[in-house]
Amino acid sequence: MQKTAVIKNEEWWKSGVIYQIYPRSFMDSNGDGVGDLQGVIEKLDYLNDGTERSLGIDAIWFSPIFPSPMADFGYDVSDYCDIHPLFGSLDTFDKLIAEAHRRAIKIILDFVPNHTSNLHPWFLESRSSRQNPKRDWYIWRDPKADGSLPNNWGSAFGGPAWEWDEQTGQYYLHSFLKEQPDLNWRNPQVKKAMLDVLRFWLERGVDGFRMDVIGMIMKDADLRDNPFLMGDTVSSDAANSYSQQKHLFDQDQDEVHNVIREIRKVLDEYPQRVGIGEVWYELPRWIKYYGANGDELQLPFNFRLMHVPWNARAVQGSVDEMEGALPDFAWSNYVLNNHDSPRLISKIGEAQARIAAMLLLTLRGTPTLYYGEELGMENTMINKDSMRDPQGFRLGREYSRDPGRNPMQWTGDRYAGFSTVEPWLPLAPDYQERNVQVESKDPVSLLSLYRKLIQLRKQQPALQVGSYRTIQVNSPDCFVFERELDNNRFLIALNFSAIAIDLQLPKFPGGKIFLSTYLDKNEALVSNDLKLRENEGVIIKIENTLHNHGMKNG
Ligand code: GLC
Numbered sequence: 001m002q003k004t005a006v007i008k009n010e011e012w013w014k015s016g017v018i019y020q021i022y023p024r025s026f027m028d029s030n031g032d033g034v035g036d037l038q039g040v041i042e043k044l045d046y047l048n049d050g051t052e053r054s055l056g057i058d059a060i061w062f063s064p065i066f067p068s069p070m071a072d073f074g075y076d077v078s079d080y081c082d083i084h085p086l087f088g089s090l091d092t093f094d095k096l097i098a099e100a101h102r103r104a105i106k107i108i109l110d111f112v113p114n115h116t117s118n119l120h121p122w123f124l125e126s127r128s129s130r131q132n133p134k135r136d137w138y139i140w141r142d143p144k145a146d147g148s149l150p151n152n153w154g155s156a157f158g159g160p161a162w163e164w165d166e167q168t169g170q171y172y173l174h175s176f177l178k179e180q181p182d183l184n185w186r187n188p189q190v191k192k193a194m195l196d197v198l199r200f201w202l203e204r205g206v207d208g209f210r211m212d213v214i215g216m217i218m219k220d221a222d223l224r225d226n227p228f229l230m231g232d233t234v235s236s237d238a239a240n241s242y243s244q245q246k247h248l249f250d251q252d253q254d255e256v257h258n259v260i261r262e263i264r265k266v267l268d269e270y271p272q273r274v275g276i277g278e279v280w281y282e283l284p285r286w287i288k289y290y291g292a293n294g295d296e297l298q299l300p301f302n303f304r305l306m307h308v309p310w311n312a313r314a315v316q317g318s319v320d321e322m323e324g325a326l327p328d329f330a331w332s333n334y335v336l337n338n339h340d341s342p343r344l345i346s347k348i349g350e351a352q353a354r355i356a357a358m359l360l361l362t363l364r365g366t367p368t369l370y371y372g373e374e375l376g377m378e379n380t381m382i383n384k385d386s387m388r389d390p391q392g393f394r395l396g397r398e399y400s401r402d403p404g405r406n407p408m409q410w411t412g413d414r415y416a417g418f419s420t421v422e423p424w425l426p427l428a429p430d431y432q433e434r435n436v437q438v439e440s441k442d443p444v445s446l447l448s449l450y451r452k453l454i455q456l457r458k459q460q461p462a463l464q465v466g467s468y469r470t471i472q473v474n475s476p477d478c479f480v481f482e483r484e485l486d487n488n489r490f491l492i493a494l495n496f497s498a499i500a501i502d503l504q505l506p507k508f509p510g511g512k513i514f515l516s517t518y519l520d521k522n523e524a525l526v527s528n529d530l531k532l533r534e535n536e537g538v539i540i541k542i543e544n545t546l547h548n549h550g551m552k553n554g
Pocket of ligand 1: 076112176340
């Protein structure tokens, strides 16, 4: 399978590396145990100071930094056009943009369009009376004739998606917490107000948005009941109705694409802006979020590698399926960790963290790193006293997302150099060995590997935007693929197993190892008999053979 891409200069989001910061956990500059924007400013050089000493990322996506009562840690916004005092002010934000741009780092904000906080002035007005002009900005319904809920939809955080409002005698819809009422995007005033929010930040210089649960913003016009996965019509367990239902009517409606096209038009009023979306659906529906002509999201997040079993066949299968399904105009992307998931290394183990790094940074598609992934940060331990995540409180501790939201590990000092006081979430137990200070000094640390991989990707356009094709090999434990641009060819061979493997590459003109995940051998010549050590990945620069395309398509 072969895909080539023509890349235009302004498409930085194709060639660049995105880095997600969960702002509460990155760097606390004012000693309150919670991260803030000034803290990020102080650490920008770590992210990219233009030299090989820094990580070299190209863009930061911030989870929400807006005023919020923090029922869902910022995903319940009470003012879309300001900064939460916990994180700073609009002045701090302007300084952040200027300092980031000075270092060629783009800034991507989190846009939360499906719901506001229940304390947002819009909702306060809406719930004040049935006659209020903003009543229809949210989704209000009477009970059914028999007094039951308006329909059977469940909240993603457990329980029904409807909350009774005593004062006005109606239910309102909340797909998440009752503190997160869903906006009614069918109301043109809502749409206008939300598009104006985008313009507010675009004018301030932000380079794009990650759009929270964007596929959920349109609901079935008649709010019909969802069918149950097991074919039942009545749930015996209302608390779990969300996970038991097929989400036919509460999300992913065809009409959502009209709205996303309008959002994209706003982005396109400004040069070089990117629209990224949190979209979970099965491939055929997921692909629609690019738009039939590439006129919707440039990057619907691809979370598939977070969920496949960690072995060569499953990972390759997922990548090939994606590559095969994408229309020519669409650009792929890969995510291994985020603020809603456990940290990948806690699932795949330390030895495979290096394979994950090489995979993410050599595939054809924009990589998104989650802060601390470059250090190999593991999940932190949460007990019932330290749990903060509402999902954990509602669905049970095993559903808590706190373990992967742990404070960044800067040093081995008390509180890991993250703060001068006890952080809002416990540090992971390994922070004294695994932190920026220790790993920066160690030339073969995971952090050093990430730095090298990102550098290499920058220096070699073939690794950024070159074509991708799978190479068939003799071992089921290895994933081997080729990237090529203008006759610059790289072969990436990844050993997903803990045993050494003698790999037979197909007819091969020869080449040199550019980088091994062990960070020890360089420039070694290789033939088509390639020996990979346990858990080893290598990038090989294939000899330039203008007239000889020896390898067959996989
Ligand atoms: C998204 C966010 C998640 C949040 C939810 C509700 O899934 O990633 O953190 O809780 O939306 O806004």
